[in-house]
Amino acid sequence: MRAYKGIRSLVKEIEATKRQGKTIGFVPTMGCLHDGHLSLIRKARRDADCVVVSIFVNPAQFGPNEDLKKYPRDIKRDLGLLRASGVDIVFAPGIKSLYPDKFSTYVDVGDLTSGLCGASRPGHFRGVATIVVKLFNIIKPGIAYFGQKDAQQAILIKKMVHDLNMDVKIKIMPIIREKDGLAMSSRNKYLSSQERKKALSLNRSLESAKDLYKKGERDSYKIIKKMQGMIPQNNGTKIDYIDVVDIEDLKSVKRISGKTLVALAVKVGKTRLIDNTILGG
Numbered sequence: 001m002r003a004y005k006g007i008r009s010l011v012k013e014i015e016a017t018k019r020q021g022k023t024i025g026f027v028p029t030m031g032c033l034h035d036g037h038l039s040l041i042r043k044a045r046r047d048a049d050c051v052v053v054s055i056f057v058n059p060a061q062f063g064p065n066e067d068l069k070k071y072p073r074d075i076k077r078d079l080g081l082l083r084a085s086g087v088d089i090v091f092a093p094g095i096k097s098l099y100p101d102k103f104s105t106y107v108d109v110g111d112l113t114s115g116l117c118g119a120s121r122p123g124h125f126r127g128v129a130t131i132v133v134k135l136f137n138i139i140k141p142g143i144a145y146f147g148q149k150d151a152q153q154a155i156l157i158k159k160m161v162h163d164l165n166m167d168v169k170i171k172i173m174p175i176i177r178e179k180d181g182l183a184m185s186s187r188n189k190y191l192s193s194q195e196r197k198k199a200l201s202l203n204r205s206l207e208s209a210k211d212l213y214k215k216g217e218r219d220s221y222k223i224i225k226k227m228q229g230m231i232p233q234n235n236g237t238k239i240d241y242i243d244v245v246d247i248e249d250l251k252s253v254k255r256i257s258g259k260t261l262v263a264l265a266v267k268v269g270k271t272r273l274i275d276n277t278i279l280g281g
């Protein structure tokens with residue numbers, strides 16, 4: 001495994017890899033790796049000749065009052081996990097490499113970024129789209145892997161790749177959960193044991209949505225009501241949103257007919273958690 005901080009030496013190796021006719025599978029991450037990340041890496045390992053993982057806490061996707069400074073970082077541990085997973089190349093640049101002084105170009109994917117997390121995190125997806133384009137331009141992967149955990153992100157990356165005629169295939173992989181159902185996230189580290197217990201209500205509410213759907217319920221309002229009732233909003237737990245949206249345009253639907261995303265964001269103490277499930281289709 002080779003780890004790079006600088007772009008120039010990394011690009012040299014990428015070009016040599018391409019000259020050998022090898023396919024590149026790419027997994028972008030913000031580090032502090034867990035089994036959710038590793039599931040994407042394992043898939044890339046199965047699909048591609050050369051697996052590249054980036055670790056970069058992207059300042060452009062954090063709002064001014066968000067957790068950029070305290071976002072958990074553990075590069076030593078991450079490198080150990082990546083080595084053990086058979087990763088070929090790690091790209092862990094400093095901020096100035098990707099955002100030099102006078103950097104001024106951003107990518108805006110439009111409508112898909114306005115609802116769900118976009119509503120309470122203005123500018124977040126502009127930052128995400130921008131860093132993903134930059135990383136794709138540097139690494140030039142044939143396939144890139146994203147988690148359904150961040151469903152809105154994965155869907156808008158697919159749209160961006162399509163709209164901008166980018167030559168990369170996007171694969172979206174299932175959500176990996178802890179044994180008790182909590183979706184794995186680097187931010188789970190912030191939770192106290194009390195909050196960790198409260199956080200279980202997110203997945204429980206999604207399970208109840210699945211259950212209602214299985215029993216024939218198609219009315220989004222009723223599903224959302226049931227979910228709201230399962231997330232006790234007290235002692236610092238606050239629902240940011242629960243929404244039932246079309247899987248492609250991410251617009252709210254009143255009745256579920258095609259493939260539908262049920263997504264939620266909940267603030268547990270100071271930690272904002274997201275989770276989702278797909279119904280129908």
Ligand code: AMP
Binds near residue numbers: 028175
């Ligand atoms: P992050 O480091 O949070 O930016 O995540 C990097 C990638 O891992 C993104 O594509 C995420 O959607 C994906 N990911 C994060 N958590 C999970 C999870 N629990 N299951 C599957 N993929 C995940």
